[in-house]
Amino acid sequence: MRVSVDFDVCASTGACMQVCPEVFEVRRDGYLYILVEEPGEELRAKVTMAADMCPTAAITVDD
Secondary structure (H helix, E strand, C coil): CEEEECCCCCCCCCHHHHHCCCCEEECCCCCEEECCCCCCHHHHHHHHHHHHHCCCCCEEEEC
């Protein structure tokens, strides 16, 4: 699985970080960072939920 973010539409709300802090982090500078671009299968449910909860649909999960 590969995680990507369209930073042009990302609002850095932190919703993804609340669901899956292992992969997403909003830092003090106000920007979202992907900590692990290819997380393991054990995180699939959390990553998918984070993508679904993104208010701007900026997160893409590819197999």
